[in-house]
Amino acid sequence: MSRPRPPDASHRSRSSARGVAHALLTGVLRDGRSLGASRRRRLDSRLDPRDRAFAQELVFGTLRYLPRLEAWLAHVAAHPPRDAAIRALALLGLYQLGFTRVPPHAAVSTTVELTHTIGKSWAAGFVNAVLRRFAAERDAIERIELAANARLAHPAWLLAAFERAWPAAWESIARANLEPPPMTLRVNTLRTSRQHYLEVLSSNGIPARATRHSAQGVTLESPRGVESVPGFGEGLVSVQDEAAQLAAGLLDAPHGSRVLDACAAPGGKTGHVLERGAGGVEVVALDHDPRRIGDLQHTLMRLRLAAHVQPGNARKPDAWWDGRPFDRILLDAPCSGTGVIRRHPDIKVLRRPEDIDEMASRQSAMLHALWPLLARGGRLLYATCSVLSRENESIIGGFLAARADAAAVRIDAAWGRPAGQGRQILPGDDAMDGFFYAALAKP
C-alpha cells in the first residue's frame, strides 16, 4: 500500500489543515453531513493549495479506512470516547500513524494540540495515551487478525450486498474502493482534439495518457486542482471519469434529434451529449434540485454550450413536459453511489441498508414515468454509478417484464461485463469508476 507523504516537513504549519480536516470529519461522523456539500466551501475558503491537499488527504483517508481505524481504536482505548469530536480526532490521529509518512511524534503532538483548539482540553490526556500506545505497539496491532469488514474497511451490510451481487468479485470491489481514484478529463472536441490537448499537457509538464474506452478521455498521472488544468476555465476540458464518458456514445443522439437528460445536474453528461452533437442536437436538461441546477448552468456556461434547462421532477412529467416526444432519453438515475466509493468514501458512513430499496423504487418509478415521453423508434439509456443488482439489472428486468413496448438493446463493448440486460463496469476495471448501463428501445 502506498503511503501518502505530507506536502512538506513543517508539520506544525499544517495545523489549520488538520483543524479543517477534523471539522469535516466530525460533520460526516456526528452530523451525517455529506462531504460533497461542505468540502469545497471549507477547503477553498481557508487554506492554501498545499494545505488543502493535505486536509483532503486526511479526511478522505480516514473515511476510506474508518472501520479498520475503529477496530484499532477499540484495541488501544480501554473505553472508546463517547464525545464524537474526540472520537473523530483519535481516528484522524490513528490514520496519520497507520497510513501516512507524518512522523509519529508530529502526528501525536498535533492531534493532542487540536484538543485545546476545539475547546476540549480535558481529552488531551486520553488522545495522547491512545496515540502513543498505537505508535508503540503498531507492528503487533497490525498483525492482529481483523474481521472482514475491518480488514476491507467497509460496513458489513455493504460487503454482504457486494457479495450477493458479485459473488466472485465482491472482495476486489471492496479493495478497489480503497484506492485513490485517477483524475480523468474529457476533451471538448468542439474546441480542440485529444491529441492536441495531450500535447498542451505535455508542454506544461503534466504527464497524461489517452483513455482506452472513451475517445475523448485523458487521464492525468497525478490528480491536481482544476484551477491548474490548462484550459479548464475556458471550457476546453471537463473533469469526468472514463466510465461516465461512455454515456454519450451509448445514447448515440443523431443529428436533428431531441434529447431529454432527465437527471442532468451538474451537467457532466449534458455537456458531453452537446459536444458530441456539435450543434445538431436539442437537449432538455431536467433536474429537481435548484442548487444543482445552478451548477448545471455554470457547467454549460463554462463549456459555452446551450441547453433548455428545466427545473422539474422526472417522476411527474405532467408538470413540465410540453408533449413533444424525445428521440433519446438519458436517465442517469440518483443511486447508492456504490460504484464511486473511492471518490466519495463518506458513502460508507452515510448510506443505510434500507436506502437501497428506497432508491430502487424511485429509480423504477422514474423509468416508468419517463417511458411515455420517448418517441417510437427512440432509445432510453439507463445509467447508475451503483454496483448493486437491485438498482441495476433488477430495475431493467422488472421494467421489461412490465412493458410490452420496450426492448433491450444489446451493448457490445470492450469494457465491463454483462449484467442482466445491461452492462456493468466494476470499480477499478481499467481504472474506471463502477457504472451500470442499459439501453432500451421503443420499436
Ligand SMILES: C[S@@+](CC[C@H](N)C(=O)[O-])C[C@H]1O[C@@H](n2cnc3c(N)ncnc32)[C@H](O)[C@@H]1O
Ligand atoms: C447521478 S446525478 C446526475 C449526474 C449528471 N447526469 C452528470 O452527469 O453530471 C443524479 C441527479 O438526479 C437529480 N434528481 C434526483 N431525483 C430527481 C427527480 N425526481 N427528478 C429530477 N431530478 C432528480 C439529482 O438532483 C441529481 O442532480
